[in-house]
Amino acid sequence: MHEFSIASEIVNHVLEAAQKNQGKKVLSVQLEIGELTLLNVEQVTFWIQELFKGSIAENTKIKVRRIKARIACEACGYRGKGRSNQEDFSSHFALLNCPRCKSFQIKIEKGQECLLKRIQATR
Numbered sequence: 001m002h003e004f005s006i007a008s009e010i011v012n013h014v015l016e017a018a019q020k021n022q023g024k025k026v027l028s029v030q031l032e033i034g035e036l037t038l039l040n041v042e043q044v045t046f047w048i049q050e051l052f053k054g055s056i057a058e059n060t061k062i063k064v065r066r067i068k069a070r071i072a073c074e075a076c077g078y079r080g081k082g083r084s085n086q087e088d089f090s091s092h093f094a095l096l097n098c099p100r101c102k103s104f105q106i107k108i109e110k111g112q113e114c115l116l117k118r119i120q121a122t123r
């Protein structure tokens with residue numbers, strides 16, 4: 001139920017922000033979810049919509065941008081796409097390493113974020 005807790009956090013943020021800005025109705029919400037977050041995007045949006053029901057954000061459009069994984073290799077200085085031992089990044093056992101020198105001494109620069117990018121509301 002990881003998706004549920006993320007969704008309720010996002011919902012709280014959205015409603016709080018809308019209230020602070022005297023929003024009457026939330027029109028759309030934009031999220032950025034990294035492909036390394038292991039989150040099921042459909043489930044996250046499903047729960048957000050469920051939790052919005054009965055609030056000023058009911059029927060809000062939810063847009064999700066998937067953020068590709070980017071790594072920086074500390075061994076050879078490579079920066080860019082990571083290489084995974086599995087096709088599917090959302091697997092819990094996916095290990096990233098450097099595609100150039102195969103080192104696992106990497107820093108993940110992108111792909112782990114789950115951000116609330118933008119909220120559109122009417123006043």
Ligand SMILES: [Zn+2]
Pocket residue numbers: 073074075076077078098099100101102103
């Ligand atoms: Zn490397």
